[in-house]
Amino acid sequence: MGEQESGESGGGDTATEQAPAAKYALVDPRLQGISDAIRVVPHFPKPGIMFNDITALLLRPGVFKDAVDMFVERYQGMAIAAVAGIEARGFMFGPAIALAIGAKFIPLRKPGKLPGEVISESYVLEYGTDCLEMHVGAIEAGERVVVVDDLVATGGTLSAAIRLIERAGADVVECACLIGLPKFKDFCKLNGKPVYVLVESRK
Ligand SMILES: O=P(O)(O)OC[C@H]1O[C@H](OP(=O)(O)OP(=O)(O)O)[C@H](O)[C@@H]1O
């Protein structure tokens, strides 16, 4: 696999030359179900954005479990102390992964939501700007962390998450997303950290 780790890349050229329905068949059959369960909504939340909606996947317990299982299989046994989930959609996958691998879950929240002392990092989005916050003391120096979100587009959100965790002295082992937008293929790593993506956005 390349520096942008991808669940779809393991089958090499043979997989990418298949008809769309068989795109992931030679890599891991679960990936096709995951890809098919993601709804693409054109022009949401504003014109020109092809919105990848994971709520349809959440309605299908078998597919939802496949996605969580694939991350669990990747990170179990890697001495991961914490899974950091990005609000809001990273909260839908991160806790299940954390429990399964015996790690703590750290919510990285949008501004003003955490009651304790926080550190903050701002970032630029595909459709705006935002900020992530983490409680001081949630993580200890030297701990190994996986950052989880549903999707990577520009990589700005994950980069802010990495900066937050590194400011606390912890080690980001990898970032994990269900979906990578095609333009993200141009990135190799974010802040020097690998990004593992299960499927590429269909449109
Ligand atoms: O790679 P990027 O360009 O940074 O974009 C990816 C981020 O955008 C979406 O979240 P959004 O900010 O829309 O917030 P939400 O989860 O609260 O809807 C998505 O869930 C990622 O967190």
Ligand SMILES: Nc1ncnc2[nH]cnc12
């Ligand atoms: N195209 C997209 N679909 C869903 N979430 C997103 N976050 C940023 N870009 C997105």
